[in-house]
Amino acid sequence: MTLLEKFRCLFTFGQGVALPLPVIPESKSPFELFQAWFDDANKSGILLAEAMSVSSCSADGQPSSRMVLLKSFDDTGFVFYTNYGSRKSQELQENDKVALLFHWGVLQRQIRIEGVVKRTSQAQSEQYFHSRDRGSQIGAWASRQSEKLSHSDELKDREQQYKTEFADKQVPLPEFWGGYRVEPSYIEFWQGRASRLHDRICFEKQDEGWDVFHLHP
Ligand SMILES: Cc1cc2nc3c(=O)[nH]c(=O)nc-3n(C[C@H](O)[C@H](O)[C@H](O)COP(=O)(O)O)c2cc1C
Numbered sequence: 203m204t205l206l207e208k209f210r211c212l213f214t215f216g217q218g219v220a221l222p223l224p225v226i227p228e229s230k231s232p233f234e235l236f237q238a239w240f241d242d243a244n245k246s247g248i249l250l251a252e253a254m255s256v257s258s259c260s261a262d263g264q265p266s267s268r269m270v271l272l273k274s275f276d277d278t279g280f281v282f283y284t285n286y287g288s289r290k291s292q293e294l295q296e297n298d299k300v301a302l303l304f305h306w307g308v309l310q311r312q313i314r315i316e317g318v319v320k321r322t323s324q325a326q327s328e329q330y331f332h333s334r335d336r337g338s339q340i341g342a343w344a345s346r347q348s349e350k351l352s353h354s355d356e357l358k359d360r361e362q363q364y365k366t367e368f369a370d371k372q373v374p375l376p377e378f379w380g381g382y383r384v385e386p387s388y389i390e391f392w393q394g395r396a397s398r399l400h401d402r403i404c405f406e407k408q409d410e411g412w413d414v415f416h417l418h419p
Contacts, residue, residue: 232389232405232412233277239313239391240275243306255303256282256384258293266293267303273330279383280315281322283330285347287378292348294319300384310394315386322381331375339373340364390417 243251257267270282280302284291302315331339344360393401400419405412
């Protein structure tokens with residue numbers, strides 16, 4: 203973290219307790235509020251403000267969570283990229299219900315998102331894959347994400363194998379790699395307040411638009 207980012211963190215600590223939440227008209231889309239909070243998180247100097255927890259649940263009901271990076275969002279959903287053979291992907295294949303969680307401690311804010319996942323189009327995955335640095339593209343080929351290593355050098359060996367295979371060529375998008383779009387049906391914004399009297403503003407998707415309500419903290 204740069205010195206400037208550290209100062210920003212110091213400066214923003216406690217924000218949200220001192221400042222009121224904006225009043226949200228009933229008809230407003232949660233994506234506008236998400237954009238505003240995401241911008242605040244990025245401006246506050248939080249490292250990897252786009253990091254979020256993704257929780258999946260296997261067919262037999264075992265939940266599991268891990269962090270991923272939010273790479274884009276719009277009013278159709280929230281997109282992250284991963285290995286389609288990984289544990290999370292296998293679980294999302296069995297059960298498309300998913301939960302996302304952001305926590306920006308310095309701002310005393312949390313956002314909970316629930317919905318279903320859909321794979322992004324091949325064209326979208328391709329475009330994102332080729333925007334990554336070459337090392338990460340080779341890394342995606344080398345990693346059998348979530349599988350056991352057969353020996354300690356396996357990952358390095360596989361990296362070397364793909365470096366050689368794709369030397370002087372564009373690294374192709376692996377067919378086992380791409381994005382998921384989380385299409386939300388519920389989004390909750392939590393703002394920390396003094397005396398634990400926190401604000402919880404919830405958006406629940408209806409056939410047309412969003413139902414907006416508040417919950418006790
Ligand atoms: C801050 C952070 C960001 C991460 N971003 C991603 C990501 O965007 N995609 C991904 O597949 N794994 C990402 N990971 C690794 C995952 O947390 C996890 O280890 C990996 O996806 C394998 O999870 P699984 O075995 O449950 O499928 C990230 C980890 C951290 C700590």
